[in-house]
Amino acid sequence: MKVLIIGAGAVGSFYGSLLAKQGAEVSLLARSDYLYVKEHGIEIEGKQGVQHFQPAQVVNSAAAMTEKPDYVLLCTKVVEGADRVGLLKDAVGPNTAIVLVSNGIDIEAEIARAFPGHELISGLAFICVTRTAPGKILHQAYGRLVLGNYPRGISEKTQALCSAYQQAGIHCEANENITAARWQKCVWNAAFNPLSVLSGGLATADILGTQESFVRAIMEEIIAIAKAAGYPLPDDTVELNISHTRKMPPYKTSMLVDYEAERPMEIEAILGNAVRYGQRLKVSIPHLESVYALMKMRELQLAKVTV
Amino acid sequence: MKVLIIGAGAVGSFYGSLLAKQGAEVSLLARSDYLYVKEHGIEIEGKQGVQHFQPAQVVNSAAAMTEKPDYVLLCTKVVEGADRVGLLKDAVGPNTAIVLVSNGIDIEAEIARAFPGHELISGLAFICVTRTAPGKILHQAYGRLVLGNYPRGISEKTQALCSAYQQAGIHCEANENITAARWQKCVWNAAFNPLSVLSGGLATADILGTQESFVRAIMEEIIAIAKAAGYPLPDDTVELNISHTRKMPPYKTSMLVDYEAERPMEIEAILGNAVRYGQRLKVSIPHLESVYALMKMRELQLAKVTV
Numbered sequence: 001m002k003v004l005i006i007g008a009g010a011v012g013s014f015y016g017s018l019l020a021k022q023g024a025e026v027s028l029l030a031r032s033d034y035l036y037v038k039e040h041g042i043e044i045e046g047k048q049g050v051q052h053f054q055p056a057q058v059v060n061s062a063a064a065m066t067e068k069p070d071y072v073l074l075c076t077k078v079v080e081g082a083d084r085v086g087l088l089k090d091a092v093g094p095n096t097a098i099v100l101v102s103n104g105i106d107i108e109a110e111i112a113r114a115f116p117g118h119e120l121i122s123g124l125a126f127i128c129v130t131r132t133a134p135g136k137i138l139h140q141a142y143g144r145l146v147l148g149n150y151p152r153g154i155s156e157k158t159q160a161l162c163s164a165y166q167q168a169g170i171h172c173e174a175n176e177n178i179t180a181a182r183w184q185k186c187v188w189n190a191a192f193n194p195l196s197v198l199s200g201g202l203a204t205a206d207i208l209g210t211q212e213s214f215v216r217a218i219m220e221e222i223i224a225i226a227k228a229a230g231y232p233l234p235d236d237t238v239e240l241n242i243s244h245t246r247k248m249p250p251y252k253t254s255m256l257v258d259y260e261a262e263r264p265m266e267i268e269a270i271l272g273n274a275v276r277y278g279q280r281l282k283v284s285i286p287h288l289e290s291v292y293a294l295m296k297m298r299e300l301q302l303a304k305v306t307v
Numbered sequence: 308m309k310v311l312i313i314g315a316g317a318v319g320s321f322y323g324s325l326l327a328k329q330g331a332e333v334s335l336l337a338r339s340d341y342l343y344v345k346e347h348g349i350e351i352e353g354k355q356g357v358q359h360f361q362p363a364q365v366v367n368s369a370a371a372m373t374e375k376p377d378y379v380l381l382c383t384k385v386v387e388g389a390d391r392v393g394l395l396k397d398a399v400g401p402n403t404a405i406v407l408v409s410n411g412i413d414i415e416a417e418i419a420r421a422f423p424g425h426e427l428i429s430g431l432a433f434i435c436v437t438r439t440a441p442g443k444i445l446h447q448a449y450g451r452l453v454l455g456n457y458p459r460g461i462s463e464k465t466q467a468l469c470s471a472y473q474q475a476g477i478h479c480e481a482n483e484n485i486t487a488a489r490w491q492k493c494v495w496n497a498a499f500n501p502l503s504v505l506s507g508g509l510a511t512a513d514i515l516g517t518q519e520s521f522v523r524a525i526m527e528e529i530i531a532i533a534k535a536a537g538y539p540l541p542d543d544t545v546e547l548n549i550s551h552t553r554k555m556p557p558y559k560t561s562m563l564v565d566y567e568a569e570r571p572m573e574i575e576a577i578l579g580n581a582v583r584y585g586q587r588l589k590v591s592i593p594h595l596e597s598v599y600a601l602m603k604m605r606e607l608q609l610a611k612v613t614v
Contacts, residue, residue: 195601195604198505198601198604198605199601199604199605199607199608200604200605200608200609200612201608201612202604202607202608202611206604206607206608206611207604210603210604210607211600211603211604213600214596214597214600214601217593217596217597286524286593286594286597287593287596287597289521289524289594290521290524290593290594290597290598291597291601293518293520293521294502294505294506294521294598294601296517296518297502297505297506297507297509297513297514297517297518298505298506298507300506300509300513300517301506301507301508301509301513302507304509304513305507305508
């Protein structure tokens with residue numbers, strides 16, 4: 001199995017290293033960390049100690065790859081200015097399956113349009129993992145991966161990738177309806193990600209401890225959009241999200257981490273796309289619209305300060 | 308006319324100085340700025356240059372006053388921990404009218420309960436004025452004052468105070484229905500004050516330039532609460548607020564100024580009291596509830612950082 005990982009951040013490095021451990025030939029396209037990773041590879045610190053991941057090739061452009069891979073995993077954030085199509089263009093050969101590992105709603109359509117002849121696998125990672133320095137990854141908790149073909153179904157290639165991850169020891173699930181799974185994950189993300197930023201940096205435990213009914217209202221609105229879109233979620237979705245979060249250690253969301261590092265946030269992928277979906281379907285989503293409007297203002301203010 | 312101003316901040320100093328100019332005997336209760344103001348008085352810089360205001364007495368406690376005043380103007384912010392009743396207790400004699408000059412909804416009830424035998428005048432200041440240092444006030448624009456008895460009516464004392472302000476050259480209006488006027492002012496305050504803070508510091512022009520429909524949604528909800536409470540506002544209230552704000556120079560709200568200075572914000576007076584009012588009357592106010600929940604989280608985060 002030949003794999004190219006695009007993105008030497010936490011997610012790409014972690015899920016690439018697992019496949020390499022299973023004997024796959026895993027190369028890595030790094031951008032800002034290219035020089036460091038080419039020389040040193042990647043160190044992943046987890047509960048079982050530090051593991052070293054030496055990619056088969058480290059490139060800073062897909063054109064430098066000697067062979068086209070069976071899978072290309074795009075593990076970059078879905079943010080404004082990220083040219084995902086451009087990153088994939090030179091990476092895919094006729095038989096390459098494209099795998100998107102990222103958060104958000106409706107993030108596949110752009111890629112499906114640009115690469116109509118390719119198998120498109122959509123993936124969700126449930127993991128706490130952070131890039132602490134170039135080539136240094138800290139794996140804090142979890143790791144579950146959900147994979148499914150876009151817009152739905154499970155192909156042989158999806159099943160094969162899933163098996164490789166299962167053999168690597170993580171929980172990987174092939175999901176017949178990945179779009180529903182995206183809505184399901186968005187229930188948590190659309191609430192805690194923006195609230196952590198707008199509160200000025202509260203961790204999940206404090207958000208839930210003081211404004212649980214507000215968190216619930218946002219979750220209910222995502223569920224209402226999903227239902228209107230044809231993806232009804234289980235009745236206990238809110239309860240499970242709340243009780244699960246209550247059991248988690250106080251957690252800094254990825255959007256807060258990006259915000260504090262002055263990196264672009266996945267506002268559109270996680271929030272904007274959901275809001276537009278809801279507005280198209282005429283679902284009443286005033287709490288989501290409020291949070292989205294405020295995040296757009298915050299983004300504008302950030303741009304003013306950092307210019 | 309004997310007057311005691313409580314609060315040597317921008318509002319108290321400005322409105323105190325105007326009465327002194329008209330020949331009233333105006334004393335000032337200062338707290339943090341007591342020593343400086345006692346020695347130097349107050350300098351007010353405006354478009355007509357710098358004016359000096361020397362209070363008849365400067366005290367740091369009302370008990371130090373030699374005589375009880377005809378009017379005591381409480382010009383402090385309505386924030387948690389501000390003991391307004393305690394500040395007034397030693398200031399009022401049997402014939403002292405209490406005048407509250409501050410933003411917010413429902414801020415009179417606590418004072419009316421504590422001083423049932425006293426005339427209570429409720430006031431709204433439409434002014435851009437800032438305390439730049441102890442005893443230094445910068446008057447940037449406006450100055451209109453609206454006064455009315457709580458809960459409604461216009462007494463002789465209110466009329467007399469209003470006349471004094473008119474003679475001092477500012478637009479002062481005696482309002483038969485001050486509670487309706489409070490709701491009217493809250494339409495602007497409940498939108499722009501929290502949004503300026505939650506956006507991380509945007510001025511009014513940028514808020515309106517990017518999120519006008521969100522601003523309108525908040526304003527409409529305040530108007531709906533006011534209507535349910537028996538204070539219907541004119542049909543063009545939102546339009547006038549928007550067009551007026553568009554004509555203003557980009558303006559930093561008072562809540563943003565307090566936030567940036569790490570001072571307590573008038574979240575409850577401006578937002579919390581309105582939200583609770585709406586909830587009691589079962590008005591649908593999801594945008595306001597969102598903004599209020601976020602401000603409470605921001606306040607919590609601020610307390611964590613500054614402790």
